[in-house]
Amino acid sequence: MSNQHGYNGNSNGTQTGTETVKRGLAQMLKGGVIMDVVNAEQAKIAEEAGAVAVMALERVPADIRAQGGVARMSDPELILEIMDAVTIPVMAKVRIGHFVEAQILEAIGIDYIDESEVLTPADEDYHINKHAFKVPFVCGCRNLGEALRRIGEGAAMIRTKGEAGTGDVVEAVRHARAVLGEIRRLQNMPAEELMTYAKNIGAPYHLVQEVAATGKLPVVNFAAGGIATPADAALMMQLGVDGVFVGSGIFKSGDPARRARAIVEATTHYNDPAILAEVSKGLGEPMVGINVSTMSDSERIAHRGW
Amino acid sequence: MKVGVLALQGDFLEHEKMLNAVGAEAVEVRLPEHLNGLEALIIPGGESTTIGKLASKYRLVEPLREFATQKPVWGTCAGMIFLAKDIGREQPLLGLMDIKVNRNAFGRQINSFEADLDIQGIEGGPFHAVFIRAPLVTQVDANAGVEVLARLDDGGIVAVRQGHLLATAFHPELTSDTRLHEYFLKLATLSVR
Numbered sequence: 001m002s003n004q005h006g007y008n009g010n011s012n013g014t015q016t017g018t019e020t021v022k023r024g025l026a027q028m029l030k031g032g033v034i035m036d037v038v039n040a041e042q043a044k045i046a047e048e049a050g051a052v053a054v055m056a057l058e059r060v061p062a063d064i065r066a067q068g069g070v071a072r073m074s075d076p077e078l079i080l081e082i083m084d085a086v087t088i089p090v091m092a093k094v095r096i097g098h099f100v101e102a103q104i105l106e107a108i109g110i111d112y113i114d115e116s117e118v119l120t121p122a123d124e125d126y127h128i129n130k131h132a133f134k135v136p137f138v139c140g141c142r143n144l145g146e147a148l149r150r151i152g153e154g155a156a157m158i159r160t161k162g163e164a165g166t167g168d169v170v171e172a173v174r175h176a177r178a179v180l181g182e183i184r185r186l187q188n189m190p191a192e193e194l195m196t197y198a199k200n201i202g203a204p205y206h207l208v209q210e211v212a213a214t215g216k217l218p219v220v221n222f223a224a225g226g227i228a229t230p231a232d233a234a235l236m237m238q239l240g241v242d243g244v245f246v247g248s249g250i251f252k253s254g255d256p257a258r259r260a261r262a263i264v265e266a267t268t269h270y271n272d273p274a275i276l277a278e279v280s281k282g283l284g285e286p287m288v289g290i291n292v293s294t295m296s297d298s299e300r301i302a303h304r305g306w
Numbered sequence: 307m308k309v310g311v312l313a314l315q316g317d318f319l320e321h322e323k324m325l326n327a328v329g330a331e332a333v334e335v336r337l338p339e340h341l342n343g344l345e346a347l348i349i350p351g352g353e354s355t356t357i358g359k360l361a362s363k364y365r366l367v368e369p370l371r372e373f374a375t376q377k378p379v380w381g382t383c384a385g386m387i388f389l390a391k392d393i394g395r396e397q398p399l400l401g402l403m404d405i406k407v408n409r410n411a412f413g414r415q416i417n418s419f420e421a422d423l424d425i426q427g428i429e430g431g432p433f434h435a436v437f438i439r440a441p442l443v444t445q446v447d448a449n450a451g452v453e454v455l456a457r458l459d460d461g462g463i464v465a466v467r468q469g470h471l472l473a474t475a476f477h478p479e480l481t482s483d484t485r486l487h488e489y490f491l492k493l494a495t496l497s498v499r
Contacts, residue, residue, distance in 0.1 A: 013421060014419045016417060018420055020480065021418040021437075025418065025439065027351070027438075027480060028316055028352050028384070028439075030319070030352070031315040031316060031352070032353060050355065052315060052353040052356050053353070087355065087395075087409060088353055089415060106416070109413075109414045110415075134416055135415065136415065264360070265363065267315075268313075268315060272336075
């Protein structure tokens with residue numbers, strides 16, 4: 001990508017692509033809303049509403065669900081159009097295990113890669129070795145073990161999976177409570193129990209030790225998958241996540257710009273019920289949801305990932 | 307000493323931890339009334355467009371300008387952008403420092419970097435600085451009292467001070483080096499009348 005300052009990267013002992021800068025961008029997104037967009041026009045609406053980043057994709061999860069078929073990385077041309085349209089960071093999705101899709105996104109200068117269960121997995125055993133990339137990755141999780149496996153592979157940011165494209169927040173709540181509850185239990189565990197715990201949840205021992213000592217994940221943790229209202233966003237923030245992804249919830253609703261602004265404001269003022277009441281007024285039709293409890297296992301996508 | 311951290315969006319918690327580490331009490335600021343009783347304010351890293359829009363919507367722009375006429379304010383990255391008079395594009399700004407700033411001056415995330423800086427007024431060797439999609443100061447008004455505190459080896463300006471206002475393009479809050487937070491608290495102590 002263009003280097004407007006003409007900075008050659010060799011002065012001041014400069015290093016790029018370090019763990020610190022990869023995790024650091026996620027730190028800058030905290031307290032913010034990352035919105036799914038399918039074209040440059042939606043990206044501008046999202047930026048104008050106060051999104052901290054956009055996720056560029058061809059179809060939002062609700063449409064991927066409705067249309068079926070194989071869901072793949074989006075056309076790089078579309079992603080580049082979206083990157084040109086806004087000044088905020090742009091993310092895009094690759095299939096689980098599809099490291100060549102990730103190489104392509106790195107080559108076009110994407111800011112963050114989501115190795116996402118929303119797309120059809122390319123590998124049913126292995127995720128991408130994310131340490132091999134200078135671009136940071138975000139990955140989904142349903143519990144602490146899955147979060148720490150992804151961080152072990154090099155993820156610089158984590159999001160709970162929820163159940164994308166449903167507008168039903170119940171799975172996002174389940175996954176956030178699972179991760180945050182397991183961290184709370186871990187903090188009270190004596191040192192001799194940590195190895196067996198690491199074995200049982202399938203997580204790297206050194207990361208289990210780190211979480212036990214610090215009481216938090218070593219990377220930023222957002223909520224995703226089913227957030228459709230300002231109240232949903234504030235609920236996830238009060239549960240203890242660092243920010244929210246909103247996928248289908250904005251551009252599948254009646255008044256996307258207004259709903260987007262309201263969700264941004266609710267994420268900042270998540271602890272102020274008077275403001276939450278104000279921003280929740282008159283938002284028009286929310287996205288038509290799918291009640292997750294009525295879905296069959298084969299319709300659910302959160303179980304993708306190993 | 308009570309120091310506010312603008313908590314609309316971004317890495318405000320990291321600044322709060324640094325302030326606590328150097329013995330100050332950190333207070334989150336989301337609404338104008340939260341500025342009452344504070345002796346200084348930090349504007350954290352984050353997305354400057356998001357922070358600006360939320361500050362406008364919740365009527366913080368004028369109270370922040372008023373606060374900054376008397377009390378020290380420090381902006382890191384997005385905070386530097388928010389403090390600048392001119393960034394060459396339309397977005398809400400406080401416009402308090404006579405500097406011109408270029409957003410995302412080094413390119414995209416892949417160009418984010420770490421580097422060692424010599425900072426004027428900071429003793430004890432180079433400061434390890436983390437730049438994330440960072441801005442760069444492209445012009446300073448020396449006549450208005452803007453001092454350059456740090457440059458990259460190629461001359462790019464990354465830390466400036468104008469009286470009791472401070473701006474850095476990088477993120478000391480992402481390191482464990484508290485020297486700039488201590489420097490800022492000293493500014494705050496000096497400006498107490």
